[in-house]
Amino acid sequence: MSNHSPSPKFKRIVLKISGEALREPGSRDTISPKIAGNIARQIREVHELGVQVAVVVGGGNIWRGLAASHRGMERTVADYMGMLATVINGMALQSALEAQGVATRVQTAIEMKNVAEPFIRRRAMRHMELGRVVIFVAGTGNPFFSTDTTAALRASEIGAEVILKATKVDGIYTADPAKDPTATKYDKLTYTEALTQRLAVMDSTAFSLCMDNKVPIIVFDMMADDNIKRVVLGEKVGTLVTSAK
Secondary structure: OOOOOOOOOOOEEEEEEOHHHHOOOOOOOOOOHHHHHHHHHHHHHHHOOOOEEEEEEOOOOOOOHHHHHHOOOOHHHHHHHHHHHHHHHHHHHHHHHHHOOOOEEEEEOOOOOOOOEEOOHHHHHHHHHOOOEEEEEOOOOOOOOOHHHHHHHHHHHHOOOEEEEEEOOOOEEOOOOOOOOOOOEEOEEEHHHHHHOOOOOOOHHHHHHHHHHOOOEEEEEOOOOOHHHHHHOOOOOOEEEEOOO
16 A cells, blocks of 8 residues: 555445445345455555544344334234344455455344354443454344334444445435436435435444434445545435434
8 A cells, every 4th residue: 555545535444335235136045155255355455544444244144133023913912023134244244345355344233152252332432442344243132123223223323424325226316216216326325315215224222323313424426436435535426314414
């Protein structure tokens, strides 16, 4: 790395990845080792810039608690099953990161000593200070809260400067661009606008937490190569959700 490399805009970030992002489109495999490896490479490149990285991973590729509750399963049980699915994804991501030489710790909100550390805020922060990537799994440990809300909560707890929400589209649109060809992209939004317009990028609990704790959110397309790095270096990628325009 040359001495003229651009410097990162953020020192500590929370990267939110959906479970679906780990699945190869059209494949029956729930986790694609190739995609996990690609995500790990992008995280490694950001980590090598000296940025402290925490990751919150969803579980939708394995189990969707809300969908199961709509089909008659008790919501609490369905949500706990979804939390366990995130642990599987977190372990896969840890394996992919360590294969690339990145020291990684998985911290779980539901205690399971054989596979991960319990979530302890100060320990998580210390890991990051020592140059380890921390992956937060099992959501908040409570039913009725999404992994987006987990990202908002953990970012607030560890003092992250931003949440990077990785999606399959390049930002927030006025409508679903896959369904509405007239949909236009926002470059910047306030939390209030995102909430009142019910832009379904994050749930209202997650948005409210970010608003209360002044944690900006950048929604961007992770499928485009090196986008995580571009966001961290301050390039105008995706949509910024913040307190004021």
